[in-house]
Amino acid sequence: MGRKQSYSHSELLDITKRLVLEHGYDGFNLKLLSQHLPGARSTIYQYYANKDEIIAACMKRVIAAVLEKAAALDESDSMRALQELLNIYLEEFQLHQLLSDAYKIKTTSSDAARKDIEYVESAHDFLKVQLTRLFQKAQQEKQIREDIPLPVHVGVFFNFINTPNMMNVPVPEWSKMLFQVWMGGAKK
Amino acid sequence: MGRKQSYSHSELLDITKRLVLEHGYDGFNLKLLSQHLPGARSTIYQYYANKDEIIAACMKRVIAAVLEKAAALDESDSMRALQELLNIYLEEFQLHQLLSDAYKIKTTSSDAARKDIEYVESAHDFLKVQLTRLFQKAQQEKQIREDIPLPVHVGVFFNFINTPNMMNVPVPEWSKMLFQVWMGGAKK
């Protein structure tokens, strides 16, 4: 008795992502989540053991999607690869914001959360390493300035993702536009 | 008359700023704050009527400092002014992050908070208008690319502030470096 309405893990994480982005880690709570899902609040515990596991799973899923695409990248042409990477990142442009609270997740007492966060961190590392590798290659090929230290190149590029798309340009064009600005600078 | 205060408003706001940046609006709480100040939690209510007033006052103070410097700027040479503006912003590089939760502040029932937030908003507006003005001028003087829409120029510039200074370059040099990258781009 009792099986009435249900939803998939994926749906749960979709809502979670939206709500965490809207309210932040501390502002997100299970009452809020349950209001955006069918069924009772306590039912959520059938899916995840606690709040931290939900958020950890959410973070993992988001970065895993990015990672998958990034890992499949053809890196032979470094500049082209960077362009495509920017595109990949922009499709998940809230990545940074979402993951910025990863450190708040209480991983003691929850194995699942701990594993997910470890995955997030290693994925993060992978992305940084990949980016550094591409930049190094590009610098060796004299494609990008050498008077700028590599970490600065990486930081600037990574940060470009967050540029507010105030005119709501569609992602592919937005990606191209940002890449151009990033490459060519603002100067005439 | 009366006892002398254990700490100043300014000290309280300093700690608040640090903690709000660390924990966000929802993660910040008065127990936490009191743990970073001498004395009891309830003492804080001698300084501010409630949590929202504290955070509002904190936000106001931070943006007021930026506004003061920005308003004193000599705008005759637009590119030089932009360079200096970047410098001003970088000195308070967490500005964006700090103010991003301003909308969460409950201004009903707290006049002081409402006024502070109104100030924050008007200061924000001033900065946006100033930046737009400088970019417009620079574009008219053919100093910056015209194939990039003005709002994108503004957004990119504003976003540069958040570039992580991973090598901990001192602010003046960091400012110059970013300005160069912003102007000249990454390309060789």
Added chain:
Amino acid sequence: MGRKQSYSHSELLDITKRLVLEHGYDGFNLKLLSQHLPGARSTIYQYYANKDEIIAACMKRVIAAVLEKAAALDESDSMRALQELLNIYLEEFQLHQLLSDAYKIKTTSSDAARKDIEYVESAHDFLKVQLTRLFQKAQQEKQIREDIPLPVHVGVFFNFINTPNMMNVPVPEWSKMLFQVWMGGAKK
């Protein structure tokens, strides 16, 4: 489904009534209430959203019971009706005292409380109007003194309810006794 409730809304309101009468609006608090109920203080919030809603619901329930009886009254014989009305009031003799704090209830931010208090007020009005109607009729039928203004008649009658029943006479007899004194006066 779910656990069964430890106590009913009705039980909660019974206790509330007693405690509000004993301690008044300000003296009544949820810790006190929970001490007279099984379970934890926070459980009460499963039943009502806040203190004001509890007291408002309590007031409503009490006056609703009085109103129901009063509305069912046969008013054709005005003096008889008044006698019965006194009886009805005496069965809920603490009505006045209980409702005297209605104005303290914070109705902003609590819709349920607002509605309940509105009901209480309209019920109050009904009772006043009914009483005035009966007195007017009685005066026209020359049953009661005309040298006394109507509002004074009403006030005196209404106030009779509060006469302390120090000898603990059972309500029906007490009601008759008071009615006689009210009608005939103290004089021999």
Added chain:
Amino acid sequence: MGRKQSYSHSELLDITKRLVLEHGYDGFNLKLLSQHLPGARSTIYQYYANKDEIIAACMKRVIAAVLEKAAALDESDSMRALQELLNIYLEEFQLHQLLSDAYKIKTTSSDAARKDIEYVESAHDFLKVQLTRLFQKAQQEKQIREDIPLPVHVGVFFNFINTPNMMNVPVPEWSKMLFQVWMGGAKK
């Protein structure tokens, strides 16, 4: 240094009386009181050791004034004396309401409060005894009905004080009117 503004005990008790009547024992607090007095909240402790002592002193003063007048009464003509007594009570018609919270006063830990409340109780007793004496005399002189038990006579009379003076008749007339109703009843 420091002596700036002051006020008399009497002024303090005047305000206290008004505020206790307005807000009740639990709703009355020292912040409220200090807002209606010159000077700081803590200054009040120069006058009274704690909240309970203030309210106790207030209650004592009010009933003492009534007691003084009542004790000076010429009781030779019982009916006339009762008329005058009603007048005395009506001049302090909130007496009941004010004293109804006397039991809430925490007399442990405050000798002054304990003594004041003891005085209040003995004054209360004196008034009841006096009233009973007058009624007994009146009954013996066949001035008032003998079919009504003495305590009921007393209770009804005492309760007449609370009749709401909705038309704001001046006290002397109001007193006469009530006395008439009390004596003659409502009946034509």
Added chain:
DNA sequence: CATGAATGAGCCTTCATTCAT
């Protein structure tokens, strides 16, 4: 398994009272 109820820990805020100037 789904659910509504129960719960304790935690945060916000108020207030009587004390302290130090």
Added chain:
DNA sequence: AATGAATGAAGGCTCATTCAT
């Protein structure tokens, strides 16, 4: 004395989590 600051003990309310049906 008078005062402003400090404080701990409530009391209001929320929320993650557990329990019993």
